[in-house]
Amino acid sequence: GLQLLSEFGDEATSAANPGATTIHIEGPSESPTHQPGLPRGSGGEEDDELLGNDDSDKTELLAGQKKSSPFWTFEYYQTFFDVDTYQVFDRIKGSVLPIPGKNFVRLYIRSNPDLYGPFWICATLVFAIAISGNLSNFLIHLGEKTYHYVPEFRKVSIAATIIYAYAWLVPLALWGFLMWRNSKVVNIVSYSFLETVCVYGYSLFIYIPTAVLWIIPQKAVRWILVVIALGISGSVLAMTFWPAVREDNRRIALATIVTIVLLHTLLSVGCLFSFLFLECGSFGHGIYCRKAE
Amino acid sequence: MAKAAESSGDPGTTSPRPLMRDLKAVGKKFMHVLYPRKSNTLLRDWDLWGPLILCVTLALMLQRSSVDSEKDGGPQFAEVFVIVWFGAVTITLNSKLLGGNISFFQSLCVLGYCILPLTVAMLVCRLVLLAEPGPINFMVRLFVVIVMFAWSIVASTAFLADSQPPNRKALAIYPVFLFYFVISWMILTFTPQ
Numbered sequence: 001g002l003q004l005l006s007e008f009g010d011e012a013t014s015a016a017n018p019g020a021t022t023i024h025i026e027g028p029s030e031s032p033t034h035q036p037g038l039p040r041g042s043g044g045e046e047d048d049e050l051l052g053n054d055d056s057d058k059t060e061l062l063a064g065q066k067k068s069s070p071f072w073t074f075e076y077y078q079t080f081f082d083v084d085t086y087q088v089f090d091r092i093k094g095s096v097l098p099i100p101g102k103n104f105v106r107l108y109i110r111s112n113p114d115l116y117g118p119f120w121i122c123a124t125l126v127f128a129i130a131i132s133g134n135l136s137n138f139l140i141h142l143g144e145k146t147y148h149y150v151p152e153f154r155k156v157s158i159a160a161t162i163i164y165a166y167a168w169l170v171p172l173a174l175w176g177f178l179m180w181r182n183s184k185v186v187n188i189v190s191y192s193f194l195e196t197v198c199v200y201g202y203s204l205f206i207y208i209p210t211a212v213l214w215i216i217p218q219k220a221v222r223w224i225l226v227v228i229a230l231g232i233s234g235s236v237l238a239m240t241f242w243p244a245v246r247e248d249n250r251r252i253a254l255a256t257i258v259t260i261v262l263l264h265t266l267l268s269v270g271c272l273f274s275f276l277f278l279e280c281g282s283f284g285h286g287i288y289c290r291k292a293e
Numbered sequence: 294m295a296k297a298a299e300s301s302g303d304p305g306t307t308s309p310r311p312l313m314r315d316l317k318a319v320g321k322k323f324m325h326v327l328y329p330r331k332s333n334t335l336l337r338d339w340d341l342w343g344p345l346i347l348c349v350t351l352a353l354m355l356q357r358s359s360v361d362s363e364k365d366g367g368p369q370f371a372e373v374f375v376i377v378w379f380g381a382v383t384i385t386l387n388s389k390l391l392g393g394n395i396s397f398f399q400s401l402c403v404l405g406y407c408i409l410p411l412t413v414a415m416l417v418c419r420l421v422l423l424a425e426p427g428p429i430n431f432m433v434r435l436f437v438v439i440v441m442f443a444w445s446i447v448a449s450t451a452f453l454a455d456s457q458p459p460n461r462k463a464l465a466i467y468p469v470f471l472f473y474f475v476i477s478w479m480i481l482t483f484t485p486q
Contacts, residue, residue: 084460116464
């Protein structure tokens with residue numbers, strides 16, 4: 001893939017990939033996608049890092065040239081998988097260690113959103129939840145004579161539907177909402193649909209180790225794990241989307257961020273809790289589901 | 294199902310190949326999976342008979358008797374079938390989207406044939422389950438499944454890794470790992486009524 005050297009310390013990545021094509025773009029250049037009348041470099045360094053002003057114009061120039069194949073060709077979809085291993089690792093690392101003031105999209109995605117991460121993170125999460133729910137039920141009832149172990153494969157399809165629906169529909173709704181607000185209020189930062197999907201997909205990564213650790217049958221441990229996961233995941237999303245609504249009406253901006261975090265909480269509560277606190281087993285005849293503990 | 298290689302010396306004829314020759318080709322590929330070396334046989338002369346036989350065998354063994362299969366929530370025959378083929382297609386699409394230069398059916402062929410070690414593990418587990426249940430029983434099954442899982446991964450990596458661009462190998466291999474992990478989990482958690 002193409003790589004850009006910018007002033008934000010990409011030397012490490014280019015050194016790791018010596019065979020890749022690199023393009024230098026020197027000096028500031030006018031980008032047609034910037035809102036007119038925006039003073040560059042205003043608002044301090046923190047704003048620059050959040051908005052990625054210095055490198056966004058370079059990346060957007062090339063982004064316009066990348067996705068030129070018509071949507072019915074295979075090459076069009078290959079542009080969404082144009083990531084290398086180290087890039088995926090970097091994005092996962094960015095989703096797990098949110099740095100205050102750094103914008104996930106501008107820092108890691110840089111106009112190269114991929115669908116590899118969201119798709120396989122969701123797939124892994126589905127199986128992690130199903131397997132760990134299975135294991136924790138098994139461990140709880142270890143030694144009980146009447147308990148017959150049930151693999152519960154139906155749960156996998158339910159989990160898959162919920163998680164994939166969340167990973168696609170919520171970004172779609174959020175992106176639609178932000179586009180609508182963009183038509184009313186001039187916003188400096190706007191994200192494409194794929195970038196939104198990408199952020200949401202990578203933000204779900206923290207739930208994978210959380211689901212695995214939920215095998216531990218201590219209620220306090222599980223609560224702490226969920227709070228930590230929600231904190232990390234929610235803060236990645238909040239810090240990413242705050243610049244996109246900041247220019248708007250204060251109440252609408254806050255309501256948007258609160259809704260994002262609320263939906264994320266709903267996902268953890270609905271999905272994880274029901275899978276792990278609801279056990280299904282066959283006691284004697286038939287299958288019974290009940291609340292655990 | 295279509296064969297990639299034509300019969301040598303008769304490029305124009307459409308006479309059907311004898312059954313024994315087909316069976317020998319499938320058997321030869323089984324050997325290549327059991328002793329994975331860097332060879333092109335699986336890729337060059339791909340066929341989907343072997344994967345079909347293995348998938349049907351695995352699905353039959355994972356299924357329970359019809360009396361309690363509805364209630365126990367275990368995989369039905371069709372569910373195993375769908376998981377294996379849907380998983381293989383998804384992995385193939387993924388590796389092609391990442392820029393791999395392997396053809397669709399070649400990749401399906403390799404992934405299907407590399408289920409062979411796990412099918413053997415299923416056979417062994419079913420035999421072990423006839424004995425006294427207990428922790429030793431479980432440890433034996435766990436050991437067998439882990440070894441066969443590693444064998445499947447090594448075999449499929451040996452065949453698939455070369456077709457990927459070098460800086461994306463891990464991205465293409467990870468879904469294979471997940472695929473065989475899920476199948477191994479289904480085998481390990483199989484409990485007959």
